[in-house]
Amino acid sequence: MKFSQLANPRILEQPTYQPGRPIEEVAKEQGIDPGDICKLASNENPWGASKAARDAARDALDDVHRYPDGSSLVLREKLAKHHKLSPDQFIIGNGSNEIIELIGHVFLNEEDEVLFGEYAFIVYKLVSLLMGAKPVCAPMPGLRHDLQQMKKLITERTKLVFLPSPNNPTGTSNTEDEIFSFVRDLPDHIIFCLDEAYAEYLEHSPDLRTLLQEGKKVMGLRTFSKIYGLAGLRIGYGYGSVELIKLLQQARQPFNANAIALAAATAALDDQAWVEECRQKNNAGMQQLQDACDQLNLPWIPSDANFLLIKIGDGQKAFHELQALGVIARPMPQGLEEYIRISIGTTQENEIAISAIKKVLPILKNPA
Numbered sequence: 001m002k003f004s005q006l007a008n009p010r011i012l013e014q015p016t017y018q019p020g021r022p023i024e025e026v027a028k029e030q031g032i033d034p035g036d037i038c039k040l041a042s043n044e045n046p047w048g049a050s051k052a053a054r055d056a057a058r059d060a061l062d063d064v065h066r067y068p069d070g071s072s073l074v075l076r077e078k079l080a081k082h083h084k085l086s087p088d089q090f091i092i093g094n095g096s097n098e099i100i101e102l103i104g105h106v107f108l109n110e111e112d113e114v115l116f117g118e119y120a121f122i123v124y125k126l127v128s129l130l131m132g133a134k135p136v137c138a139p140m141p142g143l144r145h146d147l148q149q150m151k152k153l154i155t156e157r158t159k160l161v162f163l164p165s166p167n168n169p170t171g172t173s174n175t176e177d178e179i180f181s182f183v184r185d186l187p188d189h190i191i192f193c194l195d196e197a198y199a200e201y202l203e204h205s206p207d208l209r210t211l212l213q214e215g216k217k218v219m220g221l222r223t224f225s226k227i228y229g230l231a232g233l234r235i236g237y238g239y240g241s242v243e244l245i246k247l248l249q250q251a252r253q254p255f256n257a258n259a260i261a262l263a264a265a266t267a268a269l270d271d272q273a274w275v276e277e278c279r280q281k282n283n284a285g286m287q288q289l290q291d292a293c294d295q296l297n298l299p300w301i302p303s304d305a306n307f308l309l310i311k312i313g314d315g316q317k318a319f320h321e322l323q324a325l326g327v328i329a330r331p332m333p334q335g336l337e338e339y340i341r342i343s344i345g346t347t348q349e350n351e352i353a354i355s356a357i358k359k360v361l362p363i364l365k366n367p368a
Protein backbone atom coordinates (compact mmCIF):
# COMPACT_ATOMS: atom_id res chain seq x y z
CA MET A 1 0.00 0.00 0.00
CA LYS A 2 1.24 3.47 -0.85
CA PHE A 3 1.56 6.18 1.78
CA SER A 4 -0.63 8.37 -0.42
CA GLN A 5 -3.46 5.86 -0.04
CA LEU A 6 -3.17 6.25 3.70
CA ALA A 7 -3.10 10.04 3.57
CA ASN A 8 -5.98 12.38 4.24
CA PRO A 9 -7.32 12.86 0.66
CA ARG A 10 -7.40 16.60 1.21
CA ILE A 11 -3.59 16.64 1.49
CA LEU A 12 -3.19 15.04 -1.93
CA GLU A 13 -5.03 17.95 -3.52
CA GLN A 14 -3.55 20.66 -1.33
CA PRO A 15 -1.76 23.31 -3.41
CA THR A 16 1.63 24.36 -2.04
CA TYR A 17 2.98 27.81 -1.35
CA GLN A 18 5.57 29.01 -3.88
CA PRO A 19 8.13 31.10 -1.99
CA GLY A 20 10.59 33.58 -3.50
CA ARG A 21 13.60 31.63 -4.77
CA PRO A 22 16.56 31.50 -2.37
CA ILE A 23 19.82 33.25 -3.30
CA GLU A 24 22.03 30.13 -2.97
CA GLU A 25 19.82 28.04 -5.22
CA VAL A 26 19.62 30.65 -7.98
CA ALA A 27 23.37 31.36 -7.72
CA LYS A 28 24.20 27.68 -8.22
CA GLU A 29 21.72 27.20 -11.05
CA GLN A 30 22.74 30.32 -12.96
CA GLY A 31 26.48 30.05 -12.23
CA ILE A 32 26.50 33.45 -10.54
CA ASP A 33 28.38 34.37 -7.36
CA PRO A 34 25.80 34.52 -4.49
CA GLY A 35 27.20 37.96 -3.63
CA ASP A 36 26.12 39.20 -7.05
CA ILE A 37 22.53 38.04 -6.71
CA CYS A 38 19.94 40.66 -5.97
CA LYS A 39 16.94 39.09 -4.20
CA LEU A 40 13.86 41.26 -4.50
CA ALA A 41 11.34 38.44 -4.26
CA SER A 42 10.04 38.18 -0.69
CA ASN A 43 9.41 41.72 0.55
CA GLU A 44 12.20 41.44 3.08
CA ASN A 45 13.76 44.52 4.66
CA PRO A 46 16.91 45.12 2.56
CA TRP A 47 18.53 47.16 5.37
CA GLY A 48 18.20 44.28 7.81
CA ALA A 49 17.02 44.19 11.41
CA SER A 50 17.84 46.87 13.97
CA LYS A 51 21.24 46.42 15.62
CA ALA A 52 19.50 46.14 18.99
CA ALA A 53 17.47 43.19 17.68
CA ARG A 54 20.53 41.43 16.29
CA ASP A 55 22.42 41.95 19.57
CA ALA A 56 19.46 40.57 21.54
CA ALA A 57 19.34 37.51 19.28
CA ARG A 58 23.07 36.91 19.85
CA ASP A 59 22.70 37.27 23.62
CA ALA A 60 19.79 34.82 23.62
CA LEU A 61 22.11 32.17 22.18
CA ASP A 62 23.79 31.82 25.59
CA ASP A 63 20.57 30.42 27.06
CA VAL A 64 19.54 28.35 24.11
CA HIS A 65 19.64 25.12 26.14
CA ARG A 66 16.55 26.40 27.97
CA TYR A 67 13.03 26.20 26.59
CA PRO A 68 11.61 29.59 25.67
CA ASP A 69 8.96 31.27 27.81
CA GLY A 70 5.97 29.28 26.55
CA SER A 71 3.59 32.15 27.20
CA SER A 72 5.80 34.76 25.43
CA LEU A 73 4.91 37.09 28.29
CA VAL A 74 7.74 39.62 27.90
CA LEU A 75 6.92 40.23 24.24
CA ARG A 76 3.17 40.32 24.90
CA GLU A 77 3.70 42.93 27.61
CA LYS A 78 5.80 45.02 25.27
CA LEU A 79 3.17 44.69 22.52
CA ALA A 80 0.45 45.67 24.98
CA LYS A 81 2.25 48.96 25.68
CA HIS A 82 2.93 49.50 21.99
CA HIS A 83 -0.72 49.01 20.94
CA LYS A 84 -2.33 50.29 24.16
CA LEU A 85 -4.11 46.99 24.75
CA SER A 86 -3.62 44.34 27.43
CA PRO A 87 -1.14 41.42 27.25
CA ASP A 88 -3.95 38.85 27.15
CA GLN A 89 -5.12 40.39 23.89
CA PHE A 90 -2.03 39.06 22.05
CA ILE A 91 -0.95 35.71 20.67
CA ILE A 92 2.58 35.17 19.36
CA GLY A 93 3.16 32.89 16.40
CA ASN A 94 5.92 31.29 14.36
CA GLY A 95 5.36 34.02 11.79
CA SER A 96 1.89 35.47 11.34
CA ASN A 97 1.29 32.60 8.93
CA GLU A 98 1.03 30.34 11.94
CA ILE A 99 -1.70 32.56 13.38
CA ILE A 100 -3.64 32.29 10.10
CA GLU A 101 -3.43 28.51 10.46
CA LEU A 102 -4.50 28.67 14.11
CA ILE A 103 -7.54 30.71 13.09
CA GLY A 104 -8.38 27.92 10.66
CA HIS A 105 -7.96 25.24 13.33
CA VAL A 106 -10.12 27.07 15.82
CA PHE A 107 -12.94 28.26 13.59
CA LEU A 108 -13.20 26.34 10.32
CA ASN A 109 -15.38 23.35 9.62
CA GLU A 110 -16.23 21.72 6.32
CA GLU A 111 -19.46 23.64 5.87
CA ASP A 112 -17.82 27.04 6.35
CA GLU A 113 -16.94 29.64 3.75
CA VAL A 114 -13.94 31.93 3.90
CA LEU A 115 -14.14 35.19 1.99
CA PHE A 116 -11.22 37.18 0.56
CA GLY A 117 -10.21 38.97 -2.64
CA GLU A 118 -9.21 37.10 -5.80
CA TYR A 119 -5.69 38.57 -5.68
CA ALA A 120 -5.34 38.50 -1.91
CA PHE A 121 -2.39 36.93 -0.08
CA ILE A 122 -2.51 33.24 -1.06
CA VAL A 123 -2.19 31.74 2.44
CA TYR A 124 -5.89 32.35 3.29
CA LYS A 125 -6.87 30.05 0.45
CA LEU A 126 -4.28 27.43 1.42
CA VAL A 127 -5.44 27.34 5.04
CA SER A 128 -9.13 27.24 4.04
CA LEU A 129 -8.51 24.25 1.76
CA LEU A 130 -6.37 22.51 4.37
CA MET A 131 -9.25 22.75 6.83
CA GLY A 132 -11.77 21.57 4.22
CA ALA A 133 -13.59 24.90 4.21
CA LYS A 134 -14.68 26.65 1.03
CA PRO A 135 -12.64 29.61 -0.22
CA VAL A 136 -14.82 32.31 -1.78
CA CYS A 137 -12.95 34.83 -3.93
CA ALA A 138 -14.32 38.32 -4.43
CA PRO A 139 -13.51 40.24 -7.61
CA MET A 140 -10.88 42.96 -7.23
CA PRO A 141 -11.55 45.63 -9.88
CA GLY A 142 -8.39 47.65 -10.45
CA LEU A 143 -6.59 45.00 -8.34
CA ARG A 144 -7.98 46.62 -5.21
CA HIS A 145 -10.25 45.09 -2.57
CA ASP A 146 -13.74 46.42 -3.23
CA LEU A 147 -15.48 45.96 0.10
CA GLN A 148 -18.92 46.70 -1.38
CA GLN A 149 -18.46 43.82 -3.82
CA MET A 150 -17.19 41.60 -1.04
CA LYS A 151 -20.24 42.31 1.06
CA LYS A 152 -22.45 40.83 -1.68
CA LEU A 153 -20.73 37.45 -1.33
CA ILE A 154 -21.51 37.05 2.35
CA THR A 155 -23.79 34.12 3.15
CA GLU A 156 -25.06 32.29 6.23
CA ARG A 157 -22.01 30.04 5.83
CA THR A 158 -19.38 32.76 5.78
CA LYS A 159 -17.28 32.28 8.91
CA LEU A 160 -14.19 34.33 8.20
CA VAL A 161 -13.26 37.35 6.11
CA PHE A 162 -9.58 38.06 5.50
CA LEU A 163 -8.53 41.50 4.36
CA PRO A 164 -4.84 42.18 3.80
CA SER A 165 -4.26 45.92 3.81
CA PRO A 166 -1.86 46.73 2.24
CA ASN A 167 -2.39 43.60 0.19
CA ASN A 168 0.37 41.33 -1.08
CA PRO A 169 0.94 41.11 -4.08
CA THR A 170 -1.01 44.16 -5.28
CA GLY A 171 0.26 46.69 -2.70
CA THR A 172 -3.19 48.27 -2.55
CA SER A 173 -4.82 49.19 0.74
CA ASN A 174 -8.23 50.16 2.10
CA THR A 175 -8.97 53.23 4.18
CA GLU A 176 -9.98 53.15 7.82
CA ASP A 177 -13.43 54.46 6.87
CA GLU A 178 -13.96 51.71 4.29
CA ILE A 179 -12.88 49.03 6.75
CA PHE A 180 -14.90 50.39 9.66
CA SER A 181 -18.15 50.63 7.72
CA PHE A 182 -17.63 47.16 6.21
CA VAL A 183 -17.05 45.62 9.65
CA ARG A 184 -19.96 47.48 11.27
CA ASP A 185 -22.27 45.95 8.67
CA LEU A 186 -21.08 42.37 9.15
CA PRO A 187 -23.51 39.81 10.60
CA ASP A 188 -22.58 38.56 14.06
CA HIS A 189 -21.49 35.08 12.90
CA ILE A 190 -18.50 36.42 10.95
CA ILE A 191 -14.95 37.04 12.15
CA PHE A 192 -12.99 39.75 10.37
CA CYS A 193 -9.20 39.39 10.15
CA LEU A 194 -7.21 42.41 9.07
CA ASP A 195 -3.81 41.22 7.89
CA GLU A 196 -1.51 44.12 8.68
CA ALA A 197 1.81 42.60 7.54
CA TYR A 198 2.70 45.94 5.89
CA ALA A 199 0.85 48.30 8.27
CA GLU A 200 4.08 49.96 9.38
CA TYR A 201 4.56 51.28 5.84
CA LEU A 202 1.25 53.18 5.96
CA GLU A 203 1.03 56.82 7.00
CA HIS A 204 -2.00 55.94 9.07
CA SER A 205 -3.02 52.35 9.78
CA PRO A 206 -6.64 51.67 10.77
CA ASP A 207 -7.08 51.60 14.55
CA LEU A 208 -8.81 48.30 15.26
CA ARG A 209 -9.20 49.25 18.93
CA THR A 210 -12.22 51.34 17.97
CA LEU A 211 -13.96 48.25 16.55
CA LEU A 212 -12.83 46.11 19.49
CA GLN A 213 -14.36 48.61 21.90
CA GLU A 214 -17.61 48.34 19.95
CA GLY A 215 -17.53 44.58 20.53
CA LYS A 216 -16.97 43.73 16.86
CA LYS A 217 -15.50 40.32 16.00
CA VAL A 218 -12.24 41.60 14.59
CA MET A 219 -8.60 40.72 14.91
CA GLY A 220 -5.33 42.10 13.57
CA LEU A 221 -2.37 40.11 12.27
CA ARG A 222 1.13 41.54 12.33
CA THR A 223 4.59 40.29 11.58
CA PHE A 224 8.23 40.95 12.40
CA SER A 225 9.17 39.59 8.94
CA LYS A 226 8.71 42.77 6.96
CA ILE A 227 9.70 46.24 8.21
CA TYR A 228 11.29 44.79 11.36
CA GLY A 229 13.61 42.67 9.20
CA LEU A 230 13.29 39.38 11.12
CA ALA A 231 11.86 37.13 8.39
CA GLY A 232 14.43 34.41 9.02
CA LEU A 233 13.48 34.07 12.70
CA ARG A 234 9.77 33.45 12.03
CA ILE A 235 7.79 35.58 14.45
CA GLY A 236 4.51 37.42 14.22
CA TYR A 237 1.41 38.08 16.30
CA GLY A 238 -2.32 38.40 16.37
CA TYR A 239 -4.41 40.69 18.57
CA GLY A 240 -8.07 40.93 19.38
CA SER A 241 -10.53 40.39 22.19
CA VAL A 242 -9.42 38.42 25.26
CA GLU A 243 -12.04 35.79 24.43
CA LEU A 244 -10.82 35.27 20.86
CA ILE A 245 -7.13 35.21 21.81
CA LYS A 246 -7.80 32.61 24.50
CA LEU A 247 -9.28 30.25 21.91
CA LEU A 248 -6.31 30.70 19.61
CA GLN A 249 -3.89 30.07 22.50
CA GLN A 250 -5.67 26.79 23.12
CA ALA A 251 -4.85 25.55 19.61
CA ARG A 252 -1.13 26.32 19.48
CA GLN A 253 1.91 24.20 20.29
CA PRO A 254 3.49 24.78 23.73
CA PHE A 255 6.68 26.50 22.48
CA ASN A 256 5.65 27.79 19.07
CA ALA A 257 7.83 30.92 19.26
CA ASN A 258 11.55 30.27 19.77
CA ALA A 259 13.70 32.05 22.35
CA ILE A 260 15.96 33.83 19.84
CA ALA A 261 13.00 35.17 17.88
CA LEU A 262 11.25 36.33 21.07
CA ALA A 263 14.36 38.20 22.27
CA ALA A 264 14.97 39.80 18.88
CA ALA A 265 11.34 40.83 18.40
CA THR A 266 11.18 42.37 21.88
CA ALA A 267 14.27 44.48 21.15
CA ALA A 268 13.08 45.31 17.63
CA LEU A 269 9.83 46.73 18.97
CA ASP A 270 11.83 49.08 21.21
CA ASP A 271 13.78 50.47 18.29
CA GLN A 272 11.09 52.49 16.54
CA ALA A 273 13.75 54.88 15.24
CA TRP A 274 15.00 52.07 13.01
CA VAL A 275 11.47 51.36 11.82
CA GLU A 276 11.04 55.04 10.90
CA GLU A 277 14.39 55.10 9.08
CA CYS A 278 13.45 52.02 7.06
CA ARG A 279 10.05 53.48 6.23
CA GLN A 280 11.70 56.60 4.81
CA LYS A 281 14.30 54.67 2.86
CA ASN A 282 11.53 52.49 1.47
CA ASN A 283 9.62 55.57 0.31
CA ALA A 284 12.70 56.80 -1.54
CA GLY A 285 13.28 53.36 -3.10
CA MET A 286 9.63 53.18 -4.16
CA GLN A 287 9.98 56.55 -5.88
CA GLN A 288 13.19 55.38 -7.59
CA LEU A 289 11.50 52.27 -8.98
CA GLN A 290 8.31 54.09 -10.03
CA ASP A 291 10.30 56.83 -11.80
CA ALA A 292 12.29 54.19 -13.67
CA CYS A 293 9.10 52.40 -14.74
CA ASP A 294 7.63 55.68 -15.96
CA GLN A 295 10.73 56.31 -18.07
CA LEU A 296 10.39 52.83 -19.54
CA ASN A 297 6.66 53.28 -20.10
CA LEU A 298 5.88 50.37 -17.81
CA PRO A 299 2.56 50.69 -15.94
CA TRP A 300 2.56 49.90 -12.21
CA ILE A 301 -0.04 49.56 -9.46
CA PRO A 302 0.25 52.30 -6.79
CA SER A 303 1.64 50.54 -3.72
CA ASP A 304 1.41 51.34 -0.01
CA ALA A 305 3.91 48.64 0.92
CA ASN A 306 7.55 47.70 0.19
CA PHE A 307 7.06 46.18 -3.24
CA LEU A 308 5.73 47.19 -6.63
CA LEU A 309 3.57 45.25 -9.07
CA ILE A 310 4.83 46.12 -12.56
CA LYS A 311 2.97 45.37 -15.79
CA ILE A 312 5.84 43.98 -17.79
CA GLY A 313 4.13 41.81 -20.41
CA ASP A 314 4.99 38.15 -20.09
CA GLY A 315 5.65 37.91 -16.35
CA GLN A 316 7.00 34.35 -16.39
CA LYS A 317 9.44 35.13 -19.13
CA ALA A 318 10.52 38.34 -17.44
CA PHE A 319 11.10 36.41 -14.23
CA HIS A 320 13.40 33.91 -15.98
CA GLU A 321 15.29 36.55 -17.94
CA LEU A 322 15.82 38.70 -14.86
CA GLN A 323 16.97 35.68 -12.94
CA ALA A 324 19.59 34.93 -15.58
CA LEU A 325 20.89 38.44 -14.87
CA GLY A 326 21.02 37.75 -11.14
CA VAL A 327 17.83 39.55 -10.15
CA ILE A 328 15.25 37.44 -8.35
CA ALA A 329 11.76 38.90 -8.74
CA ARG A 330 8.43 37.19 -8.12
CA PRO A 331 6.30 35.84 -10.96
CA MET A 332 2.56 36.15 -10.43
CA PRO A 333 -0.26 33.59 -10.44
CA GLN A 334 -3.17 33.27 -12.83
CA GLY A 335 -4.91 36.52 -13.57
CA LEU A 336 -1.77 38.56 -12.98
CA GLU A 337 0.42 36.88 -15.63
CA GLU A 338 1.32 40.21 -17.18
CA TYR A 339 2.82 41.47 -13.95
CA ILE A 340 5.95 40.93 -11.97
CA ARG A 341 6.39 41.85 -8.32
CA ILE A 342 9.60 43.53 -7.26
CA SER A 343 10.43 44.24 -3.63
CA ILE A 344 12.03 47.57 -2.84
CA GLY A 345 15.75 47.05 -2.24
CA THR A 346 18.63 49.32 -1.32
CA THR A 347 19.32 52.18 -3.76
CA GLN A 348 22.01 50.04 -5.38
CA GLU A 349 19.83 46.93 -5.62
CA ASN A 350 17.05 48.99 -7.20
CA GLU A 351 19.57 50.37 -9.69
CA ILE A 352 20.67 46.82 -10.58
CA ALA A 353 17.05 45.69 -10.95
CA ILE A 354 16.22 48.68 -13.15
CA SER A 355 19.12 48.08 -15.53
CA ALA A 356 18.22 44.37 -15.67
CA ILE A 357 14.63 45.30 -16.58
CA LYS A 358 15.97 47.60 -19.31
CA LYS A 359 17.99 44.73 -20.77
CA VAL A 360 15.09 42.31 -20.59
CA LEU A 361 12.38 44.51 -22.17
CA PRO A 362 13.51 44.09 -25.80
CA ILE A 363 13.65 40.30 -25.31
CA LEU A 364 10.06 40.32 -24.01
CA LYS A 365 8.91 42.36 -27.00
CA ASN A 366 10.65 40.23 -29.62
CA PRO A 367 10.17 36.55 -28.86
CA ALA A 368 13.25 34.87 -30.35
Ligand SMILES: *Cc1c(COP(=O)(O)O)cnc(C)c1O
Pocket residue numbers: 043094095096097098121164167168195197222223224225226231234235236
Ligand atom coordinates in the same frame (compact mmCIF):
# COMPACT_ATOMS: atom_id res chain seq x y z
C1 LIG B 1 4.65 38.40 4.46
C2 LIG B 1 3.22 38.34 4.78
C3 LIG B 1 2.77 37.77 5.97
C4 LIG B 1 3.70 37.41 7.07
O1 LIG B 1 4.28 36.23 7.03
P1 LIG B 1 5.13 35.69 8.26
O2 LIG B 1 4.62 34.33 8.45
O3 LIG B 1 4.88 36.55 9.45
O4 LIG B 1 6.54 35.77 7.78
C5 LIG B 1 1.41 37.81 6.27
N1 LIG B 1 0.54 38.36 5.42
C6 LIG B 1 0.94 38.93 4.27
C7 LIG B 1 -0.07 39.58 3.41
C8 LIG B 1 2.29 38.92 3.91
O5 LIG B 1 2.67 39.45 2.75
